[in-house]
Amino acid sequence: MTDDTLENNVFYRRIKEHYGEKMAGWCEPNWVICVPQQSAVENVPLTLPLIEAHALKQYSPTGQYVSAHFGKDLIYEITGEEPRVIISNEEEGTEVVVSKTTVLNEYLVTIKDKVIHILLLNKLLNTTQDQDAEVSNHLLTTTITSFAQAERFLRKFHCHRPLLQEIDTKVIEASEHIHPSNDVDQMQNILQDVLIHCWETLLKKHSPTLQTHTTFQDLLFRALDYYVLGRLHEMLWWLVCERCQVVDQLVKTRLSHLRHANLSSLQLGVPANYYTPLPAAVVELASLPSVESAVGRLQCINSTIDLIQAQAKEARVNLHQYKDQEGEPELLLSTEELVALLTTVVVQAQCSHLVANIYYMTHFVFSVTEEDPLWKSLGLLRLTLENIMKLDVARLPPANKNMRKELSLQDLMQVSAEVESRFETKGASRSIGDITALDLQLHQLTQQIQLSTQALSDTHLTERNSASHGSGAQQCHLHKIVAKCRVLGSFCQAFHLPCVRA
Incomplete structure (x- = not known):
């Protein structure tokens, strides 16, 4: 092959015409540029990431090279004499895939007074460029809701890994501007600039398809929001707590007061028929202090509200089905109902x-727009805080005085018997209005206790001739009954359910 044919190679011409400055930097004695022969690049998009993956820089004196695109994440070896070959070893799951490319010819050309070493190859280097195509097929099902997921998303791309160290350096530089002498706007601008710089840098490493894919753009920015701000969490959170400590103490006192007053959503206007405890939402919200980023905490608030809505809707559906009512149940909770339920969850989670937290999420979340459900969740939490600070317990309807915080096993069995008797006396009619969503939950729990009791009786009858074996089975089923009772006890104790209905 002659120099004239090299000049006609579309890959070589693409570099020379569009990336001349970069090409001048990939010069002797440390760099070689790999140019696949013409037939190997037909119908292949000649993107900058693909070209950078073929610019190899010497990594060690033993003939090892790394590319401008993948860095140390992918090592190539140029070895042999006639013909010379380029070998790379890539991990795919538990296997190591060895790829081998043959050098057809070598050239030295001059670009902007720099000597460029070119290797003409029989095919493209194995550069895992199909990774972008694979990712684009799963974008709609990809979610990032934690720091761990964000880090996995960033690291799964080979082209990202050489740049993560640069991102870590940017984080360290940004941390120098996080101190009380700077106002919040200044810190916001600095952190947002870091995020945008990192986002643009990583985005350029991908194919044009992904670069212009809005879902991928959003996912990448969300991942960086978790990753960058997560590394600065301790500094930012300390600063925020210092600024909010006086008013936080005021709110803490109010929450403690409302908890001791046994505040319930019934007092706040939630219909009695649809009243239901919200243990999952309480647990989710109680985990908020363990989340180490502002966007992560915003996700926690959103998950809490989702759980409230799901549990409330489930209670309404169950009650509607039980009473054989016509039409569809009203599942949409009003803003007032949602604020009331969230208020009780915040009080219970203390x-x-x-x-x-509201200040932190308001000022240090960068990847969420005003139309995003996450941001709307923050607005709902602000309404809830306003509601908590305006509440006057003395003006609320009185709490149920029959509520008890502690129930013995005997008390639990009494609750079970009382609930079942109410369902039995109601008979076949399902139109009686005094059955509530809470009654149905208690009914389900007591039925589980009855099933365990029946299992104990059956075991005793079938195994009465084997004293030792029967005794073991009996103990096993007794443990099951006690466990079910403890579930009911925890259920009643946590949500102050009446031991015996008046």
Whole structure:
């Protein structure tokens, strides 16, 4: 092959015409540029990432090279004499795939007074460029809701890994501007600039398809929001807590007061028929202090509200089905109902630093727009805080005085018997209005206790001739009954259910 034919190679011409400055930097004695022969690049998009993957820089004196695109994540070896070959070893799951490319010819050309070493190859280097195509097929099902998921998303791309160290350096530089002497706007601008710089840098490493894919753009920015701000969490959170400590103490006192007053959503206007405890939402919200980023905490608030809506809707559906009512149940909770339910969840979870958390999420989340459900969740939490600070327990309807915080096993069995008797006396009619969603939950729990009791009786009858074996089975089923009772006990104790209905 002659120099004239090299000049006609579309890959070589693409570099020379569009990336001349970069090409001048990939010069002797440390760099070689690999140019696949013409037939190997037909119908192949000649993107910058693909070209950078074929610019190899010497990594060691033993003939090892790394590309401008993948860095140390992918090592190539140029070895042999006639013909010379380029070998790379890539891990795919538990296997190591060895790829081998043959060098057809070598050239030295001059670009902007720099000597460029070119290797003409029989095919493209194995550069895992199909990774972008694979990712684009799963974008709609990809979600990032935690720091761990964000880090996995960033690291799964080979082209990202050489740049993550640069991102870590940017994080360290940004941390120098996080101190009380700077106002919040200044810190916001610095952190947003870091995020945008990192986002643009990583995005350029991908194919044009992904670069212009809005879902991928959003996912990448969300991942960086978790990753960058997560590394700065301790510094930012300390700063926010310092600024909000006085008003946070005021809110903490109010939450403690409402908890001791046994505040329930019934007092706040939630219909009695649809009243239901919200243990999953309480547990989710109680985990807020363990989340180490502002966007992560915003996700936690959103998950809490989702759980409230799901549990409330489930209660309404169950009650509607049980009473054989016509039509569809009203599942949409009003803003007032949602605020009331979230208020009781916040009180039960006893959220410390509630004001600091709202301030933190308001000022240090960058990947969420005003139309995003996450941002709307923050607005709902602000309404809830306003509601908590305006509440006057003395003006609320009185709480149920029959509520008890502790129930013995005997009390639990009494609750079970009382609930079942109410369902039995109701008979076949399902139109009686005094059955509520809460009654159905208690009914389900007591039925589980009855099933365990029946299993104990059956075991005793079938195995009465084997004393030792029967005794073991009996103990096993007794343990099951006690466990079910403890579930009911925890259920009643946590949500102050009446031991015996008046």
